[in-house]
Amino acid sequence: MSVLYRRVAFIGIGLIGSSMSRAMRRDGTCETIVACARRAETLDTVRKLELADVVTADYVEAVKDADLVVIATPVGTNGDIAKIIGPHLKPGATVTDVGSVKQAVVNAVQPHIPEGVHFIPGHPLAGTEHSGPESGFPELFEGRWTILTPLPGANAAAVEKLSTLWRTMGAKLATMDPVHHDQVLAITSHLPHLIAYTIVGTASDLADDLRQEVIQYSASGFRDFTRIAASDPVMWRDIFMNNRDAVLEVLQRFTEDLTQMQRLVRKGDGQALQDVFTRGRAIRRGIVDAKQADPEEAKRHG
Amino acid sequence: MSVLYRRVAFIGIGLIGSSMSRAMRRDGTCETIVACARRAETLDTVRKLELADVVTADYVEAVKDADLVVIATPVGTNGDIAKIIGPHLKPGATVTDVGSVKQAVVNAVQPHIPEGVHFIPGHPLAGTEHSGPESGFPELFEGRWTILTPLPGANAAAVEKLSTLWRTMGAKLATMDPVHHDQVLAITSHLPHLIAYTIVGTASDLADDLRQEVIQYSASGFRDFTRIAASDPVMWRDIFMNNRDAVLEVLQRFTEDLTQMQRLVRKGDGQALQDVFTRGRAIRRGIVDAKQADPEEAKRHG
Numbered sequence: 319m320s321v322l323y324r325r326v327a328f329i330g331i332g333l334i335g336s337s338m339s340r341a342m343r344r345d346g347t348c349e350t351i352v353a354c355a356r357r358a359e360t361l362d363t364v365r366k367l368e369l370a371d372v373v374t375a376d377y378v379e380a381v382k383d384a385d386l387v388v389i390a391t392p393v394g395t396n397g398d399i400a401k402i403i404g405p406h407l408k409p410g411a412t413v414t415d416v417g418s419v420k421q422a423v424v425n426a427v428q429p430h431i432p433e434g435v436h437f438i439p440g441h442p443l444a445g446t447e448h449s450g451p452e453s454g455f456p457e458l459f460e461g462r463w464t465i466l467t468p469l470p471g472a473n474a475a476a477v478e479k480l481s482t483l484w485r486t487m488g489a490k491l492a493t494m495d496p497v498h499h500d501q502v503l504a505i506t507s508h509l510p511h512l513i514a515y516t517i518v519g520t521a522s523d524l525a526d527d528l529r530q531e532v533i534q535y536s537a538s539g540f541r542d543f544t545r546i547a548a549s550d551p552v553m554w555r556d557i558f559m560n561n562r563d564a565v566l567e568v569l570q571r572f573t574e575d576l577t578q579m580q581r582l583v584r585k586g587d588g589q590a591l592q593d594v595f596t597r598g599r600a601i602r603r604g605i606v607d608a609k610q611a612d613p614e615e616a617k618r619h620g
Numbered sequence: 621m622s623v624l625y626r627r628v629a630f631i632g633i634g635l636i637g638s639s640m641s642r643a644m645r646r647d648g649t650c651e652t653i654v655a656c657a658r659r660a661e662t663l664d665t666v667r668k669l670e671l672a673d674v675v676t677a678d679y680v681e682a683v684k685d686a687d688l689v690v691i692a693t694p695v696g697t698n699g700d701i702a703k704i705i706g707p708h709l710k711p712g713a714t715v716t717d718v719g720s721v722k723q724a725v726v727n728a729v730q731p732h733i734p735e736g737v738h739f740i741p742g743h744p745l746a747g748t749e750h751s752g753p754e755s756g757f758p759e760l761f762e763g764r765w766t767i768l769t770p771l772p773g774a775n776a777a778a779v780e781k782l783s784t785l786w787r788t789m790g791a792k793l794a795t796m797d798p799v800h801h802d803q804v805l806a807i808t809s810h811l812p813h814l815i816a817y818t819i820v821g822t823a824s825d826l827a828d829d830l831r832q833e834v835i836q837y838s839a840s841g842f843r844d845f846t847r848i849a850a851s852d853p854v855m856w857r858d859i860f861m862n863n864r865d866a867v868l869e870v871l872q873r874f875t876e877d878l879t880q881m882q883r884l885v886r887k888g889d890g891q892a893l894q895d896v897f898t899r900g901r902a903i904r905r906g907i908v909d910a911k912q913a914d915p916e917e918a919k920r921h922g
Contacts, residue, residue, distance in 0.1 A: 394890075443837055443839050444839070447904070462839055463836070463837055463839065465837070492837075501830065502830065502833045502834060502837055503837070505822070505823055505826070505830075505834055505842065506834050506837050506838050506841065506842040507841045507842065508841075509819065510819065510841035510842050510844070510845055511841050512878075512881055512885070513815055513819065513878070514841070514900070515881070515896055515897055515900045516874065516877050516878045516881050516896075517811065517812065517815065517874055517877075518899075518900040518903050518904070519877055519896050519899060519900065520807070520870070520873050520874045520877045521807055521903065522899055522900075522902075522903050523873070523877075524807070528803065528804065528807075531804045532804060532807055532808050533903070533906045533907050533910050534765075534910055535745055535765055535767070535794075535804055535805070535808050536808050536907050536910075537745050537746070537764055537765065537808075539808065539809045539810075539812030539813050539816070539848055540807065540808040540809065540812050541907060542812070542844050542847075542848060543812055544900070544903055544904040544907050545844075545904065546841055546844060547897070547900030547901070547903070547904060548900065548901050548904035548905075549897075549901075551894050551897035551898045551900075551901060552894060554893075554897050555890045555893045555894040555897060556890075558885050558893055559888055559890050559893075562885055562886070562888065565885055566882065566885060566886060568822070569878075569882055569885075571822050571825070572818065572819055572822045573875070573878065573879075573882075575818050575819075575821055575822045575825075576814075576815070576818045576871075576875065577875075579814055579817070579818050580868065580871055580875075583814070583860050583864055583867055583868060583871070584864070584868060586861055586864065588696075588857045588858075588861050591856070591857045591860055591861075592853050592854060592857040594817055594818075594821050595817055595849070595851075595853035595856050595857060596853045597820075597821060597824055598816070598817045598820040598821065598824075598846070598849035598850065598853075599849070599850050599851075599853060600824075601820050601823065601824050601835070601846055601849070602749070602820070602846040602847065602849060602850035603850075604835045605835050605838050605843060605846050608835050608836055608838075
């Protein structure tokens with residue numbers, strides 16, 4: 319693979335940033351990797367794992383001469399970061415991000431991007447419940463979608479180069495309008511996480527003895543929810559703060575549907591419950607057919 | 621391993637029953653396996669896969685001379701089955717079941733069990749989203765809990781023998797009061813499944829184009845819910861019909877908590893959201909520590 323960006327700066331290098339840096343090293347798609355983080359502990363880990371050629375806590379130093387700047391911090395910080403780095407970006411450079419919310423990031427970042435620099439928002443639909451630079455691995459993006467939400471009038475060559483970078487890391491590429499992205503992710507990701515966090519919270523409010531048993535006998539559905547609810551709290555706080563309208567909209571639909579399910583259980587309407595459950599199975603088949611789930615991933619639960 | 625039960629009859633031989641029959645064959649814990657099912661298609665599969673020595677659609681013929689009868693059908697059928705087989709059970713035989721609800725099964729089955737036959741309700745906390753005899757595998761129960769809910773005055777030797785059978789299949793054994801079992805399972809299993817079915821239903825009600833995208837980009841939390849929601853619809857219908865009070869009780873707590881989360885998102889209370897999310901992480905750690913989840917099972921999501 320040939321070099322796509324000579325110098326790449328990661329602002330924030332947790333699970334996603336460090337997976338990208340590992341993959342880009344492996345692929346030879348860059349020459350020099352700069353890692354920038356606020357916390358000394360993170361910087362130490364990056365040095366110890368040799369994830370970057372240059373390690374710094376200084377945003378301005380990090381982006382100087384960078385051909386690609388990847389903002390990979392919780393989305394609530396992106397505006398402040400853009401404001402700091404904006405005046406120091408190299409003409410012709412590309413700035414991208416990896417946040418799970420796109421319109422709020424566009425609103426916060428774009429005003430600080432100077433003429434001649436290409437801001438191309440992005441979102442790899444990949445992750446694990448672990449966080450921090452030690453959790454990354456270069457195969458994270460393989461076979462997963464990365465959604466780019468380029469703004470109207472975006473430089474086509476810059477978008478194509480960033481797309482090539484993602485494809486080289488194994489990702490499937492899609493482009494989307496930022497608002498539409500936020501609606502799709504509200505239901506595929508944000509609502510499921512909110513629900514998982516809620517049910518785990520409900521369980522943790524149980525009386526001590528019952529809570530212990532819930533933990534002990536969790537291998538029955540609940541365990542999957544706790545895995546989802548183990549994701550980074552600050553990252554998720556920022557997602558909900560920045561995709562509020564779309565989340566509240568799908569949450570409203572969901573609670574209506576849950577109220578209906580509650581009514582069916584209370585009434586003992588077995589046929590209607592069975593109909594809903596049968597539809598669920600069909601949707602799952604659609605996902606397996608769309609190759610978003612491996613039919614062999616059949617985890618043992620019960 | 622020595623023979624524990626010479627003749628074993630499975631009434632219903634889907635995922636759980638066929639996994640048990642495979643494991644008992646492997647372990648040599650029985651001599652003869654009888655499989656009984658209503659549907660010709662199921663019986664054909666059992667014959668083709670050679671999961672049993674005797675295959676029959678006749679409940680009475682199935683249980684005749686059986687030393688162990690395993691009722692492994694959706695829990696709503698257990699009472700009718702017990703009524704049919706009751707008069708034909710061999711004195712000294714053990715009858716058990718594998719249902720996810722225990723008190724309703726006790727109420728439905730126990731009245732039909734003759735004096736001298738040991739009814740010991742059971743529930744292996746194991747499964748996958750697949751169903752039918754072709755989905756079983758002998759390792760299904762390894763490292764998983766099986767909960768027995770023996771009635772007051774149960775024959776200790778019969779309980780011990782059934783426990784030995786489960787331990788031989790790799791299960792960890794616990795005993796519990798049936799009502800308490802139903803409360804624990806309502807939160808660890810039944811509520812998560814109800815929620816998963818609901819959110820998948822919410823998604824399937826979306827406009828066509830959005831629904832297609834939800835399927836396409838599901839690798840973000842939603843996919844985990846669809847896997848849960850792919851479980852057998854009839855089995856789950858019967859669970860909700862037979863554990864109504866406990867499910868409605870935890871559902872009430874959950875909806876209160878969800879309303880509170882909705883309020884936090886609407887108000888934009890980031891600190892409170894972060895606190896809830898941080899607690900979720902702690903609960904997950906408790907589960908990983910309790911070895912109910914493999915920390916390396918880190919599935920890729922995002």
